[in-house]
Amino acid sequence: MAANRQKEIALAAVKLFEQKGYHATSVQDIADEVGLQKGSLYHYIHSKEDLLLQIAHEAITQFNDNMQAVLDTDLTAPEKLVKAVENHITMSVSNMETTTVLLREAFSLGDTQHQVIQDLTDKYVELWTQILEQGSRDGQFHVEQPKVTALAILGACNWVYRWYRESGQLSPTEIARVFSNLFLSGLSG
Amino acid sequence: MAANRQKEIALAAVKLFEQKGYHATSVQDIADEVGLQKGSLYHYIHSKEDLLLQIAHEAITQFNDNMQAVLDTDLTAPEKLVKAVENHITMSVSNMETTTVLLREAFSLGDTQHQVIQDLTDKYVELWTQILEQGSRDGQFHVEQPKVTALAILGACNWVYRWYRESGQLSPTEIARVFSNLFLSGLSG
Structure with missing residues (x-):
């Protein structure tokens, strides 16, 4: 389950980094994309x-x-x-x-x-x-x-x-x- | 004089955009680089x-x-x-x-x-x-x-x-x- 979540988060990040650029993408944007609270997202990623x-x-x-x-x-x-x-x-x-x-x-x-x-x-x-x-x-x-x-x-x-x-x-x-x-x-x- | 200032500002922006990327560079960074107040910088640039x-x-x-x-x-x-x-x-x-x-x-x-x-x-x-x-x-x-x-x-x-x-x-x-x-x-x- 955690591995699936991590895969999903990575895919969301790829999509956002490509569309908006890395710097213009916030951790909040990534959390929103996968439907998690920002705090919960940090269970799966370090930064x-x-x-x-x-x-x-x-x-x-x-x-x-x-x-x-x-x-x-x-x-x-x-x-x-x-x-x-x-x-x-x-x-x-x-x-x-x-x-x-x-x-x-x-x-x-x-x-x-x-x-x-x-x-x-x-x-x-x-x-x-x-x-x-x-x-x-x-x-x-x-x-x-x-x-x-x-x-x-x-x-x-x-x-x-x-x-x-x-x-x-x-x-x-x-x-x-x-x-x-x-x-x-x-x-x- | 204004043209020189604009040239100087463009050169500062090129340097910062290259080093940090466009999104990570703030207007304040550009103002600091040319030694202007942010408000004064806007006399020379729109955005x-x-x-x-x-x-x-x-x-x-x-x-x-x-x-x-x-x-x-x-x-x-x-x-x-x-x-x-x-x-x-x-x-x-x-x-x-x-x-x-x-x-x-x-x-x-x-x-x-x-x-x-x-x-x-x-x-x-x-x-x-x-x-x-x-x-x-x-x-x-x-x-x-x-x-x-x-x-x-x-x-x-x-x-x-x-x-x-x-x-x-x-x-x-x-x-x-x-x-x-x-x-x-x-x-x-």
Whole structure:
């Protein structure tokens, strides 16, 4: 029961942080959203900041886990890159509110808590870089600067949440295909 | 004199919005930063939101103006793309606080004011798309989806403000070169 309540509170917080921003959302807003008194809400959470940390932590951990699963396969580097781009874009778009909170609001965390998210983000960049390094070793990619190239690809993918609309012409999978084609050609050049 | 004061207030607001976020910055914080009473500050500004709109508007207008200048040249599409990437990255990095406020905080504007920024952002995407369309017409680029491809390239460039550090190995110009090489190879494939 408590676990369900905590899940419900986290979902309410994600929704409000996405709509109004972290700073503009009060603990009272979150309590109202789940139909609890503010005092009762504090039985389930320590602070608004802990909620933000929890949301951002779960989101970046999911991105990392999916990426690690791709790296653990026997796929070629180009195949891994296609899979990584598709995973990232479909996950961003199917959890748009969570992605927005991770990418737009996490800077509001205090220094220590923000560093936790930053370290996991650095890890994520490192995993993308490993795909480029594998492709370079195997002679399938021409990459001068694997990390900056990884940041270019990841940046393109991270921006999708800003412009994607369900009413748009392309599905997340089709967008991922356009992106992958661009990057694969770019890396083979 | 009043114009100088307004400039000074806008600079203080950019600094605070970048450091603390728009919502966490009070009008009192801005007044303190420029050494004015809160009441006196209101001689120069209408509201905190107007300041945010002004900052975001100037920033996106500058990006658009620089891009229009590139489009107005007789350069080839690949040359224009190189120039556009370099302009965007060097401008982002040399005005890091303003770029951060534009890209991270503008969502806090009310609907009508946010639409002003959104329209100018749509215009910016359209200008990038025009370079890809020119390259496609001239047979220099293979582009299936010019707009989504423009969003990929712009996303990569827009993400630079999130990870760029002055202490990093590459200068903004070198980062722009890595990015341009990736995209030019990608578009020629």
